[in-house]
Amino acid sequence: MLDGNIPLHGLNLAYELATLALTTLGLAIVFGLLGVMNMAHGEFVMLGAYSAVAVQKLGLPLLAAVPLAVVVCGLLGYVVERWLIRPLYSRPFDTLLATWALAMLLRKLVEAVFGREYRNVESTLTDPVTVFGLQYPAYRLVLIVLAVVVMAGLYLWYRRSAAGLRVRAMTANPVLAQALGINTGRLASQAFVIGVVFAGLSGVLLAPLIRIEPGIGVDYLLDAFFVLVVGGLGTLGGMFGGVGIIGGSQAITSSIAGQTSGYAVVLMLSILFLWLKPNGLFSRR
Amino acid sequence: MAFFRDAKSAAFLAAALVALPFASSEFVAYQIALFLIYGIAAQGVALCWGRLGFLPLGHALFFGLGAYLFGGMLKGAESNPALYLALPLAAVAPALLAYVIARLVFARSSRSGPYFSLITLALTMLGFLAAQQWSSLTGGFNGLANIPDIPGTSRYETLYWLVAVAAVISTIVLAMLATRPIGVIWEAVAQNEERLQLLGYATDRIKANAYAFSALLAAAAGALFSAHQGIVTPQAMSFILSTEFVIWAAVGGKKSALGPLLGAIVVGYASAELRDQFLYWEVAVAALFIAVVLFLPNGVAGLLKRRAEPRYGQDSPAPPVHGVGTSTTPVSLILEGVETAQSGVTILDGLSLALSGPGIRCVIGPNGAGKTSSFNVITGRLPLLGGGVTLNGHDIGGLPAWRVARKGIGRKMQVPSVFPDLTVRENLGLAVWAGRASGADTLKRVTLGWHTQLLGDILEEFPALASQLDSPAGTLAQGHRQALELAMTLLPEPRLVLLDEPCAGLSPGETHQMIDAIKTLVGQIGAAALLIEHDITAVEAMGGDVYVLHQGRLLDKGSLADIQASATVRAVYAGGRK
């Protein structure tokens, strides 16, 4: 209920938005910038979470999952881009299907190796700390801060750096960019790999806070898609807008009418946008 | 007989299904029946995706609706036998829903393919949530249980035969439709929807009808499912099931009628049996699916089947064009102050021109003058942001392309726009049927052979077309493709013809032939024509008035001699004035 506990609701909302932003980021890069409908996006998040599981099983500290996730997702991303995505660049439906098949493949592989049961990852930081006069899990605060830092850093990089400029050029006008000597093929490949690595890293970050099982990818994929549909493809501002609208409406509806209604509202919003404003609010593609 | 040719694959299926229970056991037949049921729904997906070119990612919505409705009615009928009469509603209601959804989405834009897929996906997820929450209606998570048998059948013994009959019927119907004109129209939608609209086909309705039919298949399958399982849970309406339909359709063959059924049985049943025995079975299936997407776009059926048999019927005279064609007043076109823009760039800046009566006029002007764009505004391809377009006294500003076409306007595009994977004969057929074939006609074989006087004349003017009637249009040389598109533009006998550079890419000899053909044929149908041309010799050969466009406005109008003498025109062409 919307009671006077504003700091708690505020922190919960910030946590939801942070989670959504982090898990959407990878798809924003791949779908938003490159136009590739990567239906396996959620599975890369899942792989990141399982990196944490694997690392914990081996008795290593949680931080070791970060390089593991980077390596796994990076290598996989490179292979996928080279042999699955590149041949299908001009066929969007086929890219959709091929990446969906890849998602199935990854899911079943993880099932075969780790089993279908739910897993948990421990972290010492899940203990509560006192903030704004209430007890809140420390790890979540870390996540919120990290999300803000990453987003801010990315925004500055995109707007100010030379590499960011090249990427923006490639998105706006690939032919012209190529004529100017920008190696769009390699840039696209790098962008794809970076996108899936970001997805994997978000999985590592979230691992101590979520239930982990092979099928969690679909939810992250769909949430990310809906964020991008509503917010618009190709701009960071669009992604933030989408996160705000989708995450915010879901959180508000959930606290009033339950989680199912929250998700239903997200679905209905997305349908409306897909129908009436398919380019989203802030598109530049 | 033609019927037996169509029914070949269905006959093979029927034979296999009859043999099955005797070759294995009743229980195996019961299990296979489940995948026949799924296969029928997958056939619906393949219809939309393989033939029409749009992919429904949420087809389980209709499957589940059919299942819940049928199951609920079967249960209710035990105390209220009148409900037995309402059973067909279980398939019909979801089909109606599908029609409404498709009309709403496709009416917005013909380029809404991927968005349509995502909308169907989101809708099926909403359906899943609703099925879970509305426990009073659907039983919620526990599902709608204790569904009785369909009267006259027993679940584990005789229901199989009912399912087998349904599968065979569905296969026959789909195979037959593919060989009828409607099958040609469907494939045309996938290959070049815009060209089809320019011929006057309401493609959003065609797609909606096909989608509704595919939903009917899925819902009917769902109805059988509820009787087969005895319980319907929200999983029957889920995203996961929807994607399984897509996978089975893809692996089996989305362009085939039998393919998706085979895909469901082989992949689905095998997976259900082997999943527990081989740990990596599902990994293998996923890898198979990737291979199919990369290397076998038409699935296994595409491997097995050679080229589709050509579709043609015996020659028969076509009925006259209904609607606009028979007016006695001379055709007139008036553009007044037309403005249009795109991406913030003004393209037409108050264009006004008028013509009336039959005859060929030419439109010339420097690049970027707005010649093609004026055609685009008339035929609804660019938005009308100011001013008006009037045809024969009716305001046609802002109408969608197919409505404009039905008012009697034919359009030939700048880059020849045909249906590349259909044969020349089928391309021409589509143009002949435009404005003549009713819905019922598209279901009859005889329509394939419709012939008009004009068609005969066109084939005389262009013998190259006559000799390549059974070749795919995409294999034609540029010149022949131009001729084909010209033919398609003229066959519906429009009163106003817009030709955009019909001689582009032609050799001088071909240009000559094209000009002669245009003059003859346009004169024959008594139409007014506007011809965009860069080649002054062609303009000269046409005679008639010349309109000069510049920077989105009419610069001058008159005979060629007048234009060539005009100082303003000279200045523009010589670069003397901005």
Place this chain on the structure above:
Amino acid sequence: MDRRHFLQATLAAGAASAIPTAFAADPLKVAVMIPQSGPAGLFGPSCKACAEMAAVALNGRGGVLGRKVELLFGDAGLAPAEAGQAALKLWKGQKAGAVIGMHDSAVRGALVGLFKGQVPYFYTPVYEGGECATGTYVKGETPQQQLEPVIPWLAAERKPTKWYMIGNDYIWGRNTNATARGYIEKTGAKVVGDEYLPFTVDNFDASLARIQSSGADAVLVSLVGGASVTFNKSFAGFGLSDKVIRLGTLIEENTLAGIGFANARNLYSSSGYFANIDTAAAKAFAADYAKANGANAPALNGLAESTYEGFLMLEALAKKAGSLDPAKLDAASEGTTYSGPRGAATIKARHVEQDIYVADVTDKGFRVVKTFPKVGAGQTCRV
């Protein structure tokens, strides 16, 4: 299952079959429906292990009615319809002669509708009560058993005044909470919240915020498996474990391992079995389990052990009725007794009168703090 476990199970089975017992010609195939996926998937491995131990034990005593017991496993962690298909394959396809089910009530509903009393069906886990179908026998604890003596005891021990009830949105969650309400109000306390969540929810922030703002000092947790783990972890994460006590009727060793001992302060669990019950039979069973499954075995818990008890019920009933025909079993069931790791049990009205234990959590795990002997199941099924 890992190689060591498999090897040991095979050796154990081999050892058992080396005992010269003459079995009847056709083996008795028993379909064992356990969750191998979904929210209750974490119980799968331990249930499987206990079922295998049961088969070994039964076969060592000559099998059921002289027939050797063979196990067929099916995944009951899927949605009800899919679990039904799996059960159907074992029953009609592979000709199973009896079914042991350790799964949720939604699946039970589907299976009862499927079997229609044509095959003996033993349902073993904690559940909401009310199952009276022919041919069905329930080992599982009911809310009446688990709460009627326990809530007043807890009221006397910790004196909570405001209870908040949270559960998964299906029949077990709802019935447990509804039953509890009566007992809570009889102790003079108030129920200040009652909410239900679907299985798929893994974010309990809103619920925890409501618990805090309601001022509750006790929470009844009727969540299943993974949901229970996440909820209880978050509960502690928000600093609530020292302010609010928790009582759960489905919190066993695996769930507790997931929650973490440190996060389970002031958490009470009411169950018919804990792995460290201090009786001779229980200790022997725990030792056997450890020997059969090795050091890395999945934690022994009440749900897995209930699978074992299900086999004991099957053995006892079949012996008394002299047949596996559901009608004959029904006729023989009332008053049948058997003895297992939980102690003595009596079948009454298709359910089992058994001992109930309450445990809290120390830094070593569960600690049984109270035992209620021979608690009736409070069911009124006619046989």
